[in-house]
Amino acid sequence: MSIIIETDHNKAKSSSAIGTLTPQISDSQSIFKFISLSTKTSWTYLERTIKESVLVGSTSTALNDPFELCPVLIDDLSKESIKESLKFYSKGGSACQMDPEFDLEDLESWREKCRRTYRGTVRRARILSFSDNLDSPLLWSHYAAAHKGACLHFTGRAFNEMRYRKGVVSYKRQRPTLPFSLLLRALTYRKEECLDEEFQRVQSELNDSMFFTKPSDWSYEGEYRVIYNGDTETGAEFNQAGLIEVILGSRMSDENEERLRALLADSAFEKIAVRKAKISHRTFSVDLES
Numbered sequence: 083m084s085i086i087i088e089t090d091h092n093k094a095k096s097s098s099a100i101g102t103l104t105p106q107i108s109d110s111q112s113i114f115k116f117i118s119l120s121t122k123t124s125w126t127y128l129e130r131t132i133k134e135s136v137l138v139g140s141t142s143t144a145l146n147d148p149f150e151l152c153p154v155l156i157d158d159l160s161k162e163s164i165k166e167s168l169k170f171y172s173k174g175g176s177a178c179q180m181d182p183e184f185d186l187e188d189l190e191s192w193r194e195k196c197r198r199t200y201r202g203t204v205r206r207a208r209i210l211s212f213s214d215n216l217d218s219p220l221l222w223s224h225y226a227a228a229h230k231g232a233c234l235h236f237t238g239r240a241f242n243e244m245r246y247r248k249g250v251v252s253y254k255r256q257r258p259t260l261p262f263s264l265l266l267r268a269l270t271y272r273k274e275e276c277l278d279e280e281f282q283r284v285q286s287e288l289n290d291s292m293f294f295t296k297p298s299d300w301s302y303e304g305e306y307r308v309i310y311n312g313d314t315e316t317g318a319e320f321n322q323a324g325l326i327e328v329i330l331g332s333r334m335s336d337e338n339e340e341r342l343r344a345l346l347a348d349s350a351f352e353k354i355a356v357r358k359a360k361i362s363h364r365t366f367s368v369d370l371e372s
Contacts, residue, residue: 103286104249104294109239113212113306114329116225116233119338124231128342131234132349135325136317139208139310147300151204153260153291159193161186167266196262199269203292208312212236214304217367221303222331222359229333229359229368232342240324247309249294253301260291327355329370334358 107113115137118124127138142151164186185191213221222229241248268281268288293309310318328346330339346354358371 103282104289105252106249107214107238107306109237109242111214111238112216113214113236113238114216114221114233115210115212115236116221116231118225118227118231119334119342120227120231125341129345130317132345132351134317135320135322135350137210137308137320138317139210139308139312141312142204142207142209145209145211147296149257149297150209151207151292153258153295155197155200156259156261157193158261158263159189159196159266161189163263164189164192164266167263167270192266193262195269196265199265200260206311206313207293208310208315208318209293210308210310210318211303212306212308214306215302216329217362217369218302219361219366219368222368226331229331229361230335230338231331232334233329233331233359234325235327235329236320236324237326238324240320241308241318242321243319245310246318247289247293247307249289249307251294251296251300251303251305251307252290253296253298255298257297258291258295260288264288264291322350325351325354327357330356330358332359332361332368 117128119128130136130138215221216233216235219229222231222233225231226233264284264287268284293307296305308318328342328351330342334342343356346352346356359368360371362369
């Protein structure tokens with residue numbers, strides 16, 4: 083659960099000072115999706131990935147970090163900050179459903195709008211996690227069933243859909259903060275301005291606080307994320323050209339290898355490269371067989 087901190091509203095800072103955009107990857111950059119193949123569900127998801135070119139994400143509560151989507155919420159609302167946010171509201175063109183009769187005196191009502199927006203965003207989010215690191219034995223151990231699973235090698239071109247939130251995760255020692263004024267600013271933007279540079283920066287700061295900042299302890303993962311709306315989609319579609327090879331874990335059983343190869347042979351990926359990982363003889367890393 084997120085902590086809510088109240089501020090001195092008379093000294094609340096404007097949310098107009100927006101940071102840089104969430105870092106992205108290039109179309110040619112490699113990202114790796116580790117899969118366990120240790121349960122019936124994991125095989126079901128893989129079959130959908132291969133047959134439908136769809137990846138199924140996780141809810142925040144299903145991930146292994148208890149701080150996922152839990153920034154420190156800052157209650158910085160005041161009549162002044164609400165007025166500033168409402169400059170971006172247009173009756174009939176709003177991206178949200180709000181009463182056009184705005185009561186600036188009822189701060190608690192505005193706070194509840196912000197809380198609902200935050201809770202709704204958390205509930206709807208489905209998160210796909212990738213890594214820029216293939217040779218880490220920790221990643222193979224944690225996310226590929228102790229090297230018995232597999233890894234899907236994608237490039238950035240796989241996820242070009244504008245409707246997905248995407249970005250490189252930043253690792254920090256301090257927990258991110260999320261001001262109510264920023265939530266309200268994003269909530270009240272007009273739909274027709276969704277490509278506006280300032281809106282992109284507002285949305286980017288919101289995304290960074292909620293989705294793309296993790297404790298520094300997780301930095302070994304080198305994570306890249308794709309996030310979709312679980313209310314409207316059951317998975318994230320990817321461009322088939324963006325999946326370029328499948329890597330088998332060094333401890334994968336012969337039975338699972340045969341099953342996986344048969345699945346690929348009966349799909350649009352019948353000619354995709356399949357390689358096997360192996361434990362390095364010289365370093366603490368994972369190599370690939372030639």
